[in-house]
Amino acid sequence: MELCRYLFGRFKEAGVRHVFGLPGDFFLPFFRALEEEPGIEPVILTHEPSVGYAADAYARVQGLGVAAVTWGAGALNMVNATAQAYAERSPVLVLSGAPEIAHRDPDALLHHRVKTFDSQIRVYREVTGAAAALDDPAHAIAEVDRVIDSVLRTKRPGYIEIPRDLIRADVPVPSRREPEIRPKDERAANEALAEVLARIRVAELPAIYAGAEIRRFRLHDKLVALAEKYGLPVATSLDGKAVFPEQHPLFAGNYLGEIGSPRARKVLETADCVLMLGALMTDVNTGMYTARFDRRKVISAVHEGVTVSYHRFPDVSLEELMDALLALPEAPRRMEPLPPPMPPQPIPTGVLTPDAIIAVLNRVAAGRSVLYTADVGDAMFASVELATDMFLGPGYYSSMGFAVPAAIGAGLAAPDRRPIVLVGDGAFLMTGLDLVSCVRLGLHAVVILFNNHTHGMLAAMDGPARSYELPTPDYVRLAESLGARAFRVRTPEELEQALGIALGDATATIMIEAVIPPGTYSASMQRLGAVVHRLRRR
């Protein structure tokens, strides 16, 4: 069987219908083979960082994302996007071309080569959970299976390097070895469950804090069922935003210590038992360590184990605990209702703030089938107040440039939803040209550009500086040059009008440049700035 056909078969088995990539010399036969393969489309973007972000977003929605690039100049240009997928547990498979095995004279100065033929895989070992260079046809399929199984199981990126002369080579396909799964020890699960249940039972104000792993391990429905069964309010982290539907009556807000939603803070910090489900205690999630959790009251379940206060059950996974709690016939319920949501603030007129943008979105986009991608900066922090059931943003690793290409990946993975992109001008200048790919693919994304002419998040944390000022292109003309329809708005009223037009026009990719006065930040970003100032003064 041709090696690449085996790969395509595994992709389709995992539900992959799009492979993101940028062709280059050492990988051309792969792209030709892909073009011929029914049921999978190559999606060619403009620059490798975008390829990585799009595959990451596809992976977050669909369960596996594939990024295909050439050796050297291609793959080494995607290290950061892959690192982000690693840090945020996104199941991305990186495929890189490589020089023909027959040409690997150690003295050969092949283009795209750095130090040795191994330099690239050594780099990728630092940012993936499993990596293989297919230099032996006899074991190629076993290596492919090993890496893909690791990606699917651990939700960490994997890396496969394919020499040019192996891409279409016939390789032996051994009978498939299912990946080894450690046998479950039900006694461990029973012990953990009994303890967890006892704690919930005596708690008066238990609450759930849910994070990114809920999305990675596709546990959304179970989370909703669990919250409803036990009557538990659910706050989510920033990197886990929208793992619980944010219009749900049990939703308490995005918790980020002092920085995030005040209501979420009230619910979690007064809880006498916090059930953390798939949440990672990152600096961003903890609001720069302003989160106040008393470990004695915390039960934390992640893929690698369950921790109760100060002891750990390494043999019980997040999903096992959730399943066990759902299977119980009885369910103790929280005694007090949630504190009421804050009434929506009236949207100030006349001037556009990040919070006003979110408030308008909550009003105009509510009930529509959309998904949000957000980029680092106030586009993401203001989103603490956005109510949605699908939101993708690099809430932990925080690489800029994610949102536009992520809209391509997520838009293809969830074709029934219209992508809305929340992106600052600094991030847009990194990967925004791929708006042209949105247009080409007919994705009809709506891009909301938070344009404050600055790296606003840096200025919010550190005060203004020359180095944080951004150049000032004419973004409306820029978007139009890329084939998008574009509007510039300066007030909430203008934004509401433009958004109405945009959401009513399902035939165009649309950019709305929201002009925000420099120095104007969301409430969350202001709280972040204050916390950082305080930390740095210490």
Added chain:
Amino acid sequence: MELCRYLFGRFKEAGVRHVFGLPGDFFLPFFRALEEEPGIEPVILTHEPSVGYAADAYARVQGLGVAAVTWGAGALNMVNATAQAYAERSPVLVLSGAPEIAHRDPDALLHHRVKTFDSQIRVYREVTGAAAALDDPAHAIAEVDRVIDSVLRTKRPGYIEIPRDLIRADVPVPSRREPEIRPKDERAANEALAEVLARIRVAELPAIYAGAEIRRFRLHDKLVALAEKYGLPVATSLDGKAVFPEQHPLFAGNYLGEIGSPRARKVLETADCVLMLGALMTDVNTGMYTARFDRRKVISAVHEGVTVSYHRFPDVSLEELMDALLALPEAPRRMEPLPPPMPPQPIPTGVLTPDAIIAVLNRVAAGRSVLYTADVGDAMFASVELATDMFLGPGYYSSMGFAVPAAIGAGLAAPDRRPIVLVGDGAFLMTGLDLVSCVRLGLHAVVILFNNHTHGMLAAMDGPARSYELPTPDYVRLAESLGARAFRVRTPEELEQALGIALGDATATIMIEAVIPPGTYSASMQRLGAVVHRLRRR
């Protein structure tokens, strides 16, 4: 002394007046300190790949280039640009911020973190010649000196990681240890010289083949003096293009085996003694291994040693050999004059080909103080026929996206020259947004966009494919949105007119979109396509 002040002092000592960068959280104090430092300017670009390319170009012109980025999302986004600098021997120093030493709890989930606090330096060790993480104030200065000295001596990139809490920390400055230079053994040089000279003396048709190291080790003037003293014609490689002035009567052309200049091929392949100076035998330089050199007739001098036929003098460097040849009182001269240059082809009218663009440039820009940056693709291969004395292109490693940011780096390093950028549409889509930085910096570059709506080099080597087709923005509007003046031309006559206006307008950054019919390639690219077809059929 503040650590960053020591760094600034070393930069200025090396003639560095600009530091390229993109600020991010862990490195903000560095940028603030830089803003305060007299005599050095921070130059902020839009995306880390551009930062790397600009620093690389600055390094090639000036002798040292500095790229300052933040930890993780910043530095890991510049791995490819640094790898290119490594492969092409460009003296780039990468400075990365890093988390405070005080915060390095191994369990801390800091943003921008991948696996461990060491992941990033391990990645950078694969693409640099020297790397240091400054985790000990007592030895920080010694480590800084070690890395910078290595960069200056070897012309390979170096990497320094500075924890946030060390950037402005007072660190002890030990008395400067000069880098150890191996003592010269004059007897080795004498033996090599005697043999080289004997060979040149008996040769009837000796010739020079000069490469990239001439520029890296700043030996241009010595090369001209040597060629003139011995009456030797000089062909150059693609990655060494313009290390010898291309209007000089002794210039024979850019040699790339069957792919490059036919005249250079005639001169080198009929030579009975080829003196290779600083040339690397890469796949691109050898025209995909179609170069025909008889090693018995070759003397090759590079920084690491001199090779005569099949034996090597490891203790004699390129510069030492050139100095010795220049110091000799007598100089045997080549017996035959150079074959006459081919008369310039008449420029075909009506339709724009890559060769026609170069022919028009040779006519219009001749005698002007310009420099060229070229990107991978026909923009670079057509340049084989361009006559210039300053040309920067990634002629070996071949990463796309170099030319626009390189014009910023080179333009700042050589302010008396106007940058002319030769770039294809595929490469422009990667880093072209930094045209806005050109405008902001008042660099007044002239960008010539070779727009054939395809990854033309891939199609030339592999035939057309859907995956090689590019989206079609309106490039004139795009350039205008970035603040540039823009023209679209479809014939050599229109190009000549637009170039006349562009070169006459020293107050604007200008883009000329040269619309090239898809499938139209330069003579060099056609030869490359034919060679690759032949190789792949074998």
